[in-house]
Amino acid sequence: MTRASGGGTIADNAIEMVNLTKTFAAPRGIADLVHRRTAAGGVTPVDGVDLAVEEGEVFGLLGPNGAGKTTLIKILCTLVLPTAGAAKVNGYDVVKESGRVRESIGLVTTDERSFYWRLTGRQNLEFFGSLHNFSTDDGREMVEELLGVVDLKDAADVRFLNYSAGMKQRMAIARGLLNDPAVLFMDEPTRSLDPGAAESLRDFIRKEIVGSRGKTIFISTHNLAEAEELCGRVAIFDEGKIKVIGSPNELKASLGDGSKLSDVFLHYTGKRFEERGRAGAGATAPGFRPDRRGFPHRGGGLGRRRGGV
Numbered sequence: 001m002t003r004a005s006g007g008g009t010i011a012d013n014a015i016e017m018v019n020l021t022k023t024f025a026a027p028r029g030i031a032d033l034v035h036r037r038t039a040a041g042g043v044t045p046v047d048g049v050d051l052a053v054e055e056g057e058v059f060g061l062l063g064p065n066g067a068g069k070t071t072l073i074k075i076l077c078t079l080v081l082p083t084a085g086a087a088k089v090n091g092y093d094v095v096k097e098s099g100r101v102r103e104s105i106g107l108v109t110t111d112e113r114s115f116y117w118r119l120t121g122r123q124n125l126e127f128f129g130s131l132h133n134f135s136t137d138d139g140r141e142m143v144e145e146l147l148g149v150v151d152l153k154d155a156a157d158v159r160f161l162n163y164s165a166g167m168k169q170r171m172a173i174a175r176g177l178l179n180d181p182a183v184l185f186m187d188e189p190t191r192s193l194d195p196g197a198a199e200s201l202r203d204f205i206r207k208e209i210v211g212s213r214g215k216t217i218f219i220s221t222h223n224l225a226e227a228e229e230l231c232g233r234v235a236i237f238d239e240g241k242i243k244v245i246g247s248p249n250e251l252k253a254s255l256g257d258g259s260k261l262s263d264v265f266l267h268y269t270g271k272r273f274e275e276r277g278r279a280g281a282g283a284t285a286p287g288f289r290p291d292r293r294g295f296p297h298r299g300g301g302l303g304r305r306r307g308g309v
C-alpha cells in the first residue's frame with residue numbers, strides 16, 4: 001500500500017501520471033466580459049495526481065460523484081487537455097502524441113446515445129470498426145469475433161434500440177475492443193445496470209476481458225463491490241486527489257480485522273461513502289428475458305414490437 005506522494009519521473013509503464021492537473025475556469029459573466037477578466041472560482045477535478053499502472057493490471061479509481069474520475073479518464077484518453085503535469089499511456093504522451101495514444105486504447109462509457117439505435121448490433125460494430133480503417137474483411141472478422149466475446153451473437157441482427165441495458169453495455173465493451181487496444185479504459189461500466197446485471201457484467205469482464213485477453217484495465221467506479229471484485233489495486237479518489245492506493249485486501253487490513261472498503265474510504269477522506277443510487281434501468285428490455293447467468297436473451301414477442309423509431 002502506498003500513500004499518494006508528489007514528484008517523480010515518467011518511466012515505461014502502461015499508464016503514468018506526474019502532477020497531473022486539470023482546472024476548469026468558472027464561466028465568465030457579463031461583468032467579466034466587459035472588464036476582460038477571468039471569472040472568480042473554477043473547479044480542479046484533477047489536482048496533482050501521481051500514479052503508475054503496470055501492464056496487465058486491473059486498476060480501479062474509486063470515488064464519489066464529482067470526485068473527478070471522468071475528467072481524469074478523459075485526459076488519459078486525450079479528450080481533455082491537462083492544465084499542468086504530464087501523462088503517458090502505452091509510452092505515448094497524451095498531449096504531444098495524442099494520435100498514438102488513441103490508436104492504442106479503448107474507451108468504454110455508459111453513453112448509449114453514442115450508438116446508432118436504428119442499426120443492429122452488428123451494423124453498429126461494423127460502422128465503428130470502419131472508423132479504425134480496417135479493410136472490410138478484417139473489420140467483419142473482428143466484429144464477428146467480438147460479438148462472440150461479448151455473447152451477443154444471437155442478438156447481432158437485433159436493432160440496438162431493442163437491447164437491454166446489460167446488452168448495450170456489452171456492446172460498449174465490444175466497441176472498446178475493436179482496435180485490440182493494449183489498455184482499456186472503463187468509466188463506471190455498470191453505472192446504469194441493476195445489481196443482477198451489474199454482477200453478470202463484472203463476471204464477464206473478469207473472465208473474458210481480464211482472464212482470456214489479459215488487457216490492462218483502468219476502471220473508474222462508484223461501486224465498492226466492483227472495486228473489490230475486479231481490481232488488483234484501487235486508488236481512493238476524492239476532490240481530485242488520490243488519498244491512498246493498495247489492493248482492496250491491503251487497504252481493509254490496514255484498518256484492522258473486519259474493516260470494509262467503505263471504512264477505508266471514511267478513514268482517508270473523512271466522508272461516508274454513498275453508493276450511487278441504483279438506476280434500475282432494467283437489466284431486461286421488452287422482448288428479452290434473463291437467462292440462467294442473468295444475461296438477457298430474446299424471448300417471444302420481439303417480432304411484434306414496432307421496429308421504427
Ligand SMILES: Nc1ncnc2c1ncn2[C@@H]1O[C@H](COP(=O)(O)OP(=O)(O)OP(=O)(O)O)[C@@H](O)[C@H]1O
Pocket residue numbers: 024025043045063064065066067068069070071072222
Ligand atoms: N467541461 C467541464 N467544464 C466545467 N466543469 C466541469 C467540466 N467537466 C467536469 N466538470 C466539473 O468537474 C467536477 C468533476 O466532474 P467529473 O465528471 O470528472 O467527476 P466524476 O467523479 O466522474 O463524477 P460522476 O461520478 O458524478 O460522473 C464536477 O464538479 C464537474 O462539474
